[in-house]
Amino acid sequence: MMRALLLFTLSVVIFMLCAMPLTKAQNLAFLSEEEYRYLVGEISGDASYEHLRFYTQFHRPRGGAEGLMEAARYTERKAREYGLEDVKLIKQASTTTPWNARRAELWLVEPDIELIANILQTPIHLADNSRSANVTAELIDIGAGSSDKDYEGKDIKGKIVLAWGPLGAVNEQAVWKRGAAGIVSYVDPHSPQGMNYPHQIRWLTLPLQSSDGKPSTFAFGISARQGASLRSRMAASSKPFKVHAVVESEIGSEKWQVMVEGFIRGTAIQDQDIVLTGHLQEEKFSANDDGSGCANVLEIARAMRKLINEGKIKRPLRNIRFWWVTEISSERQYFADNPDESKKMLVNINQDMVGANQGQDLLRVQNITRVPFSRFHFLNDIAEAVIDFVVKSNTADLPAGQAGTPQPYPKPILSRLGTRHRYNARLVPFHNNTDHMTFNEAPIGVPAISFTNWPDNYIHTSDDDLWNIDRTQLQRNAFAVAAIAYIIANAGEAQAPRIATEVYGRAAIRLSEAYKVATDLIVSNLNSDRADAFKKAANQIHQAALREIKAIESVAQLTKSRPAIVQALVANLKQLEQAYSNDLNAYYKSVTGEASVPIISYTQKEKELQNIRPELIAGPKEFLEQRGKIKSVQGLHNLMAFEILNFIDGQRTGVEIYQAVSAEALQAGEYYYGKVTPEMVAEYLKNLSDAGLIKIR
Secondary structure (H helix, E strand, C coil): CHHHHHHHHHHHHHHHHHHCCCCCCCCCCCCCHHHHHHHHHHCCHHHHHHHHHHHCCCCECCCCCHHHHHHHHHHHHHHHHCCCEEEEEEEEECCCCCEEEEEEEEEEEECCCEEEEECCCCHHHECECCCCEEEEEEEEECCCCCCHHHHCCCCCCCCEEEECCCHHHHHHHHHHCCCCCEEEEECCCCCHHHHHCCCCCECCECCCECCCCCECCCEEEECHHHHHHHHHHHHHCCCCCEEEEEEEEEECCCCEEEEEEEEECCCCEEEEEEEEEEECCECCCCHHHHHHHHHHHHHHHHHHHHHHHCCCCCCCCEEEEEEEECCCHHHHHHHHHCCCHHHHEEEEEEECCCCECCCCCCCCEEEEECCCHHHCCCHHHHHHHHHHHHHHHCCCCHHHHHCCCCCCCCCCCCCCCCCCCCCCEEEECCCCCCCCHHHHCCCCCCCEEEEEEECCCCCCECCCCHHHECHHHHHHHHHHHHHHHHHHHHCCCCCHHHHHHHHHHHHHHHHHHHHHHHHHHHHCCCCCCHHHHHHHHHHHHHHHHHHHHHHHHHHHHHCCCCCHHHHHHHHHHHHHHHHHHHHHHHHHHHHHCCCCCCCCCCCHHHHHHHCCCEEECCCHHHHHHHHHHCCCCCCCCHHHHHHHHHCCCCCCCHHHHHHHHHHHHHHHCHHHHCCCCHHHHHHHHHHHHHCCCEEEC
């Protein structure tokens, strides 16, 4: 059976090679050499970096922050200057109360005089939402300050506490329960973050008030090193420590957020926009998160518009829409205000942290998310082709040098003032937590990916500053995003066959990966429930085929009719699925010694799920208002809950939703998405129904 499968796969590969045009080695498919050279030459990481110089002047939290509006106005001005069309600054409704700090300083006044913190040093010395105060009080060390035991034998009423626990918990225990005047917060010096980055100051936020109306006061944030020093000096001193805190802040009434929009209008297609996003709001520094994404979106807009104006690249068929937003909430509000607008969008490409200097922390990797299985699309494969090209073009290989390929990099993308580091990037299974999720999520359903470097030990701290940015990485990521966007924006009847074969080639690889997961399931459960393992293994291959067929069929969006090659490749995928399924049966019998494979049957909960067909009954406005009311399910990863909702289309049964989501979790691995059970799916569907977002038929 394996030999038959190999022969079948070989015939498919030969078919693909015949269908694909030959290209020179190290050329980027889908772009002509001229288009490639103009894009890679015009896009500048150094130019992106100059935008960061402006953005990092301002503390720009969400909710009516003056710094956020300054960043938005600058972005609007630059978008107009660069020649984007239909540019507008959109002031939106928000649920976040505006807050702005005017002055904040904290002095030690006894037994010595010493400045501890001042927002002239960094605005994030003061926690957002801190209220005005002018207080001289004793400073009391309460350790973590997050539980009752930390306060035993201590009278803190009217005093200021020094604590390293989570600020929200300290605020509840010290201020709301015991009447403390304020908080000085620092990172636990014994934690990995405190030990490895003792100088960092974290960005902190206080709630404005408790659920029963008690107001917060103020909190100053200091480094782990400062906190440990104060604590040890207090412990060694026979005299009390007193501090003087001065805070002048304003809490506004008009709740708003902001986004900026601009276009490069397409020549022919006005309802399949490619949307590029980055978010404007963050703390004072936030050079990487997400000044880098916003700067790169501006630089892509400038470079493309200039090249089009000069006739060096052609104006695309489709609109390229540029969005600079308040993270996540802007898109949700926009879609609530304009519920039909998502129907005009083909894909989204988000940039959130794309400037990391990888030499500052070798853990940093430029991750590019794939589209979630519920939205599987050719966007995945265009992105992967571009990233593969940029990685190989900016990586040194010994055999390549021996073959006479230019060294150290075959086709380097290097900024004038950046590093010469390699491009350390990879495609990863989907995650959320940034703007692309608002496109993927129900009820919007626009396939979306994100460029997000991770891990990052500098995010939301005073270290996320200009010194931590590499202009070369800015340039590489800007080029990659621009290339993906331009390829899709220009794709039509002539390009569809080439894109379809690209998708098919990568689909064949992903099917083989699903087959490996399936066989691992069987061999790992030889001494347990073999029948259940076989059922999951068979489902793994079937779900892989379903999503790959979805990706192939998405190519038809580029054409007026379904291309013949799409039909042929779908048929081939179905044959490949059957070949893998047959081989799985043979594999099961060979490793178990059984004469036949188990008969697949449903559990009682699966039978219950089989008898229901969930349907979305809410639009973007209702989801904006009700999403927060969805109850979570214990043990269910939030990303898999996200996918349960995304797979609801009024056609799939509950058990089909379970099968799709559980296969997605198994494909990435338990460490990544956890486990998914029928019971979890059933409970989450009920919670969605209780929130008024779906109907269970």
